[in-house]
Amino acid sequence: MMEELMDSLDVMKDILDNAYQGMVLIDKEGRIIKWNYENLLGIKEKDVLDKHVEEVIENTRLHIVIKTGEKEICKIQRIQGHDMLASRIPIKKDDEVIGAVGTVLFRDIEEIRTMAKRVEILEKTVGKYKDEISQMYSAKYTFKDIITQNDKMQELKEIARKAAGLNSTILIQGESGTGKEFFAHAIHNASDRVYNPFIQINCAAIPHELLESELFGYEGGAFTGAKKGGKIGKFELGNGGTILLDEISTMTYSMQAKLLRVLEEREFERIGGNIRIKSDVRIISCTNENLHTAVQEGRFRQDLYYRLNVVGIDIPPLRDRLDDIPVLSLYILKELVDKMGFSYIEVSDSAMKCLKLYNWPGNVRELRNVLERAANIATGKYIYPEHLPDSINRKLCISDGKKEIKLLKDKVAEAEINAIMEALKFTNGSRTKAARRLGIHRTALYKKLSGYGINIKEL
Numbered sequence: 001m002m003e004e005l006m007d008s009l010d011v012m013k014d015i016l017d018n019a020y021q022g023m024v025l026i027d028k029e030g031r032i033i034k035w036n037y038e039n040l041l042g043i044k045e046k047d048v049l050d051k052h053v054e055e056v057i058e059n060t061r062l063h064i065v066i067k068t069g070e071k072e073i074c075k076i077q078r079i080q081g082h083d084m085l086a087s088r089i090p091i092k093k094d095d096e097v098i099g100a101v102g103t104v105l106f107r108d109i110e111e112i113r114t115m116a117k118r119v120e121i122l123e124k125t126v127g128k129y130k131d132e133i134s135q136m137y138s139a140k141y142t143f144k145d146i147i148t149q150n151d152k153m154q155e156l157k158e159i160a161r162k163a164a165g166l167n168s169t170i171l172i173q174g175e176s177g178t179g180k181e182f183f184a185h186a187i188h189n190a191s192d193r194v195y196n197p198f199i200q201i202n203c204a205a206i207p208h209e210l211l212e213s214e215l216f217g218y219e220g221g222a223f224t225g226a227k228k229g230g231k232i233g234k235f236e237l238g239n240g241g242t243i244l245l246d247e248i249s250t251m252t253y254s255m256q257a258k259l260l261r262v263l264e265e266r267e268f269e270r271i272g273g274n275i276r277i278k279s280d281v282r283i284i285s286c287t288n289e290n291l292h293t294a295v296q297e298g299r300f301r302q303d304l305y306y307r308l309n310v311v312g313i314d315i316p317p318l319r320d321r322l323d324d325i326p327v328l329s330l331y332i333l334k335e336l337v338d339k340m341g342f343s344y345i346e347v348s349d350s351a352m353k354c355l356k357l358y359n360w361p362g363n364v365r366e367l368r369n370v371l372e373r374a375a376n377i378a379t380g381k382y383i384y385p386e387h388l389p390d391s392i393n394r395k396l397c398i399s400d401g402k403k404e405i406k407l408l409k410d411k412v413a414e415a416e417i418n419a420i421m422e423a424l425k426f427t428n429g430s431r432t433k434a435a436r437r438l439g440i441h442r443t444a445l446y447k448k449l450s451g452y453g454i455n456i457k458e459l
């Protein structure tokens with residue numbers, strides 16, 4: 001029994017001889033059989049061997065651990081006026097405690113405090129960067145921001161909302177300015193990936209030869225001009241989140257093959273690297289070019305097209321949902337008032353007619369631009385056809401604008417009456433002088449006075 005114990009303890013002795021901060025080994029009676037606390041406590045091994053641990057170490061609990069058989073990890077123990085961090089581990093054989101080992105991790109708790117402080121500072125810094133990244137890579141818009149009263153659009157919003165909850169890959173198609181990006185943002189924000197990054201990549205804006213390293217990253221020295229420590233790719237950065245691949249139709253054929261592989265394997269390698277990196281990202285792609293046509297013309301891989309188009313959302317152009325123009329206009333103008341400091345303004349009936357007759361090649365984006373420009377030009381409460389750009393055929397819609405013409409007439413009348421009254425006051429009621437001041441003939445003034453029903457005697 002003793003031999004066996006010594007055999008087991010021999011191994012421990014070896015460990016203890018090489019330990020840095022110090023350890024003590026006791027047998028089951030609590031007697032010290034190995035000691036390398038010399039540095040720590042200034043007591044030599046030969047002076048303590050065979051002594052009971054309680055006689056040698058202040059506040060020790062090693063003898064208690066032998067009784068309880070329960071280890072005590074990282075407990076504070078005061079020795080020679082210092083709070084040290086001690087661990088006590090029972091050594092067992094067939095469930096029977098045959099000894100115990102005591103270690104001191106830190107001579108002084110202050111060391112831990114300093115270290116903890118450093119860790120805390122590091123954690124704070126990392127947290128700050130994390131926040132910054134998630135702010136940099138977050139989606140701005142939600143389904144509430146997609147304004148529509150069109151049935152087809154409402155249906156699409158519903159499909160998108162449902163798909164957001166699943167992990168499916170989504171392809172959003174539609175002409176430029178129809179709100180594809182808005183949909184992509186809203187889907188990310190409605191998904192449970194919302195607290196992870198939303199990373200937008202415009203495939204058309206990044207040179208073809210750089211797109212691969214942008215998506216997959218590279219190891220240091222992967223190619224000439226590569227950054228020293230390598231670079232993390234968007235697939236790695238976006239882990240747990242969503243990647244929006246905008247203008248996907250512009251992706252080269254060879255890049256399409258690489259993307260297909262990632263979608264199939266959910267793994268990739270950095271350029272110049274050989275470690276497979278797992279990536280859990282949801283891909284949303286957008287295109288204003290019909291991708292199916294691109295497939296038929298051999299410019300886009302059919303297999304990738306099917307992979308991307310698990311859920312397809314085709315946003316109709318504005319000209320096919322004219323019923324959206326009034327609500328969108330209202331919303332856009334309200335935004336101009338609320339956010340840009342414009343004074344209250346609305347679209348007159350005649351101008352609305354013009355807007356509905358136009359074919360909107362730039363869709364909602366163009367509508368926004370047209371309204372902003374008009375709001376800048378208009379001086380009153382309404383946007384009239386004359387405030388719309390030449391590209392919108394204004395003649396088509398002016399004829400029926402009775403309401404505004406009357407308003408305009410009233411305005412002119414009001415201004416004339418004011419001017420006449422002012423002139424008459426100035427000339428103490430002399431019509432001849434007033435007419436001269438106003439730069440009109442006397443008879444013209446008489447006509448206006450009777451026309452407006454102004455009785456001069458009342459002045």
Ligand SMILES: Nc1ncnc2c1ncn2[C@@H]1O[C@H](COP(=O)(O)OP(=O)(O)OP(=O)(O)O)[C@@H](O)[C@H]1O
Pocket residue numbers: 145146147148174175176177178179180181182183286287288364365368
């Ligand atoms: N349903 C909508 N509700 C409110 N605003 C919209 C809506 N659709 C589009 N917009 C407006 O139109 C602008 C263009 O939308 P978005 O950027 O999503 O277009 P897109 O389809 O991505 O166009 P492109 O193909 O040119 O990138 C947005 O900034 C937004 O102001």
Ligand SMILES: [Mg+2]
Pocket residue numbers: 180181246286
């Ligand atoms: Mg876009």
